[in-house]
Amino acid sequence: MELLSIAERLGKVAYRNQGRSEARAHIEVDTDICNATCPHKCTTYVCPANCYTLDEAGKVHFQFEDCIECGTCMYACDQGAVTWRYPDPEVGRGVNWSLG
Amino acid sequence: MEERFDCIVVGGGIAGLSAAMVLARANKRFLLIERGEFCGAKNVSGGVLWGSDLERLVPGYSTDADAGFERFVGHRRLTFLDDQSSFSLDFKSGHFHETPFSGVIVLRARFDEWLATKVQEAIDASSVADESFLATNVLVDRVIQEDGRVTGIQAGEEQFFADCVILAEGVNNLLTRQVGLQPDYVPADHVAVGVKEVIGLDRTVVEERFQLDGLAGMTNEFVGYATAGVEGGGFLYTNRESVSIGLVLGMKDLREKRVKPYDILNDFKSHPAVADTLRGGEVLEYSAHVVSTGDMGSMPKQLYGDGVLVVGEAGHLLMNSGRAIQGMDYAMRSGILAAETVVEAAADVDFSSSSLRRYEQALEASFVMKDLKGFQDAVHLLHDPIMYEKMPAVLCDFGRSFFTVESEPTEKAIKSFRKAAKKHLTTWELVRLSAKAAKSL
Numbered sequence: 100m101e102l103l104s105i106a107e108r109l110g111k112v113a114y115r116n117q118g119r120s121e122a123r124a125h126i127e128v129d130t131d132i133c134n135a136t137c138p139h140k141c142t143t144y145v146c147p148a149n150c151y152t153l154d155e156a157g158k159v160h161f162q163f164e165d166c167i168e169c170g171t172c173m174y175a176c177d178q179g180a181v182t183w184r185y186p187d188p189e190v191g192r193g194v195n196w197s198l199g
Numbered sequence: 200m201e202e203r204f205d206c207i208v209v210g211g212g213i214a215g216l217s218a219a220m221v222l223a224r225a226n227k228r229f230l231l232i233e234r235g236e237f238c239g240a241k242n243v244s245g246g247v248l249w250g251s252d253l254e255r256l257v258p259g260y261s262t263d264a265d266a267g268f269e270r271f272v273g274h275r276r277l278t279f280l281d282d283q284s285s286f287s288l289d290f291k292s293g294h295f296h297e298t299p300f301s302g303v304i305v306l307r308a309r310f311d312e313w314l315a316t317k318v319q320e321a322i323d324a325s326s327v328a329d330e331s332f333l334a335t336n337v338l339v340d341r342v343i344q345e346d347g348r349v350t351g352i353q354a355g356e357e358q359f360f361a362d363c364v365i366l367a368e369g370v371n372n373l374l375t376r377q378v379g380l381q382p383d384y385v386p387a388d389h390v391a392v393g394v395k396e397v398i399g400l401d402r403t404v405v406e407e408r409f410q411l412d413g414l415a416g417m418t419n420e421f422v423g424y425a426t427a428g429v430e431g432g433g434f435l436y437t438n439r440e441s442v443s444i445g446l447v448l449g450m451k452d453l454r455e456k457r458v459k460p461y462d463i464l465n466d467f468k469s470h471p472a473v474a475d476t477l478r479g480g481e482v483l484e485y486s487a488h489v490v491s492t493g494d495m496g497s498m499p500k501q502l503y504g505d506g507v508l509v510v511g512e513a514g515h516l517l518m519n520s521g522r523a524i525q526g527m528d529y530a531m532r533s534g535i536l537a538a539e540t541v542v543e544a545a546a547d548v549d550f551s552s553s554s555l556r557r558y559e560q561a562l563e564a565s566f567v568m569k570d571l572k573g574f575q576d577a578v579h580l581l582h583d584p585i586m587y588e589k590m591p592a593v594l595c596d597f598g599r600s601f602f603t604v605e606s607e608p609t610e611k612a613i614k615s616f617r618k619a620a621k622k623h624l625t626t627w628e629l630v631r632l633s634a635k636a637a638k639s640l
Contacts, residue, residue, distance in 0.1 A: 100468060100469075100474050100477040100479075100480060101398075101481060101482050102465045102469065103465075103485070108485035111482060111484050112484065115236070141454040144457055144458065145450065145453050145459075145460065147460050147461060149459075167486065168371075169243075169392065169487040171392045171487070173371065173385075173489075174386065174387045174390050175454055177386060177387065183371070185338055185371075188234055188236075188336045188337065194240075194486075196241065196484070198306045198308050198483060199243050199307035
């Protein structure tokens, strides 16, 4: 039985526009809110694709490239830091499930 | 460019495609818009499609070897876990082999794509074959409203207009929020996050390991240790050449307990009773999605407005009652009822809110709202730590005592059960749980 790390799991996901050097971000995160006032920084552990990470100084960083469009951060963030949209099919990123 | 349709359907999942099927059969001119590369490309579910509506939508699918489902439900199991043990209710029956099946296990990227081909066949057979379209790879940016009435949609530079728009956009219902049927911010309280892996195994291994005959499959839900103390449950469903294994975790509880969903998934997979079923398997795909829980607290204030109807999980039509996680069957029925409402409204040439209210009435009269309303207590019971933490511990302790044979005088079962219950529950908790369970399930 295979137990995979999150990086290995995301390696199994097919994304749209993988060849594009610069895709347009579909989620915007105001990390000033995360780092200045958020009491829990919950996106750094509830996000199933580990798109929100903490650096050594405890600051929140966000990247959209690994996002699998699940929506978790849109509900879990109760601080108003997350602006969530669907990715553009042509110039955005996002998933392309082969099994689903 | 301006095109005018009888109806626009936003979303090519089960709700949207079911609506489209009814519209095509009624010879309506419609445009279904799907943002994925194909219908199903963006969709995730556990996934069992319960009930028999699929037979209504695609008659004879059960005898079609190329139909889009993985296996039909032939064997059901509900398992309670503590850290080492599992205690199951297990039901297998020859009756489950009779058609229409009581449920089919699906992988959405395959199932939805197949259902879309059936909708296209229905379009081709309709009297307006050249005037209805399934458009993929198109993202709807916003719903167009004129004087408070929905009249169409905008996608990039293009606008499309119709008498009525059906929103089948899924749980992340941005357009339902835009038209004011749901607040812009939906809190974590009544939603969950599902994480899942599809694990590949040879077909013969799946069939022998799970004792499956032909296309029969097994569904197994899990309560207890599966979720490492977080509110929720686990599932394991057999596909043709893989199993789908995953968790549904209460989002608010996950936030409060500060744990990562994929870490809990690894704990679940490592449980002795679960690990045995996955041996030798290779992870083919990892996925996740927000899922509504069935708590009506998260529902839109209504599922219709002037020129607009909301179907499927966009309307938070999903429920985990403890018997089954139902969502795709609600999606299918709500899509069918919404499309039937559009056909009736077209006959009356009235797409106002008061005319489209018929959809909500039809939904109220169907199993969808009857069950959602009738099982709210069950939904709340499943969110109670007594249910997802203590009850599994009681059952596993009891099972260990009942099924262990020692060279000692044997205890009567009722005594073993009382001992197990007393170890984990106060008398008051036991009384409360019995009363709640009797009333809600």
